[in-house]
Amino acid sequence: MKNTVEVFWFSEQAYGHVTDSDLEKYDSGRLGFPNSFFDPEKAHVLYNQYHEQYALADEMGFDGIMSNEHHSSYWCMKPAVNLDAAVISKVTKNTKIAILGNVIAVNDPIRMAEEIAMLDCYSNGRIISGFVRGTAVESLVGGIIPAENRSRFEEAHDLIIKCWTEPGPFRYEGQHYQYRVVNPWVRPIQQPHPPIWFPGLSSPESVVWAAKHQHPYMNLGSLLEYTEFLKGVYIDTAKETGFQPGPEHLAIFYGPLC
Numbered sequence: 001m002k003n004t005v006e007v008f009w010f011s012e013q014a015y016g017h018v019t020d021s022d023l024e025k026y027d028s029g030r031l032g033f034p035n036s037f038f039d040p041e042k043a044h045v046l047y048n049q050y051h052e053q054y055a056l057a058d059e060m061g062f063d064g065i066m067s068n069e070h071h072s073s074y075w076c077m078k079p080a081v082n083l084d085a086a087v088i089s090k091v092t093k094n095t096k097i098a099i100l101g102n103v104i105a106v107n108d109p110i111r112m113a114e115e116i117a118m119l120d121c122y123s124n125g126r127i128i129s130g131f132v133r134g135t136a137v138e139s140l141v142g143g144i145i146p147a148e149n150r151s152r153f154e155e156a157h158d159l160i161i162k163c164w165t166e167p168g169p170f171r172y173e174g175q176h177y178q179y180r181v182v183n184p185w186v187r188p189i190q191q192p193h194p195p196i197w198f199p200g201l202s203s204p205e206s207v208v209w210a211a212k213h214q215h216p217y218m219n220l221g222s223l224l225e226y227t228e229f230l231k232g233v234y235i236d237t238a239k240e241t242g243f244q245p246g247p248e249h250l251a252i253f254y255g256p257l258c
Contacts, residue, residue: 006063014075055091064096071141089123100199101130106142109156113163117188125189130197164193211237218251
């Protein structure tokens with residue numbers, strides 16, 4: 001059990017050329033905000049600036065760099081978090097790479113297992129694999145029934161771990177996923193698999209799920225008072241499950257460092 005707190009660098013990688021007057025014409029900066037505002041040449045410059053920040057964070061000694069993904073959003077130019085993690089693996093040498101996270105309920109879990117294993121090999125075992133359920137926007141963009149999000153997430157989670165820990169080939173027949181042959185050739189460096197984190201938006205049900213699986217929970221969306229409540233939920237559930245959580249099992253997204 002660790003006795004220290006770790007600090008990670010994070011940026012949403014916003015498309016910074018959108019103005020307040022642009023946004024006032026539309027109901028939201030998501031989904032309905034036209035992509036005609038996006039200029040690829042300006043984005044090229046921004047992406048390179050963000051990548052330079054990654055290298056600087058590594059040089060400054062941050063414990064890790066966190067990356068995420070969102071869709072149809074001007075304030076996050078990362079629709080594919082694993083691509084960003086690949087960049088981080090090449091512009092840094094020491095820092096952990098926290099993928100927070102892959103929206104596994106709307107993606108092919110076999111491909112997710114392969115990509116994350118590949119990234120772990122790229123980075124020589126520096127990957128932290130975060131799995132998220134995603135917001136309603138991700139369910140809509142991903143084309144799934146929102147009511148099935150949780151069950152799809154939990155099945156995908158179990159299948160990804162199976163890919164990392166059990167030899168292939170094998171056949172898989174589940175509720176949401178069916179594969180005649182599963183044989184992911186690329187395996188992660190970290191054994192039995194990369195650390196798994198579960199970021200969430202303050203649902204106690206999600207905190208309980210994370211604690212039962214002994215996955216660290218990262219709170220992304222509440223004030224400190226409620227975060228303390230969620231911490232208690234996690235600790236109580238962990239004790240019922242039979243393990244003693246430490247500082248490494250709980251994290252909070254703190255705005256001034258974003």
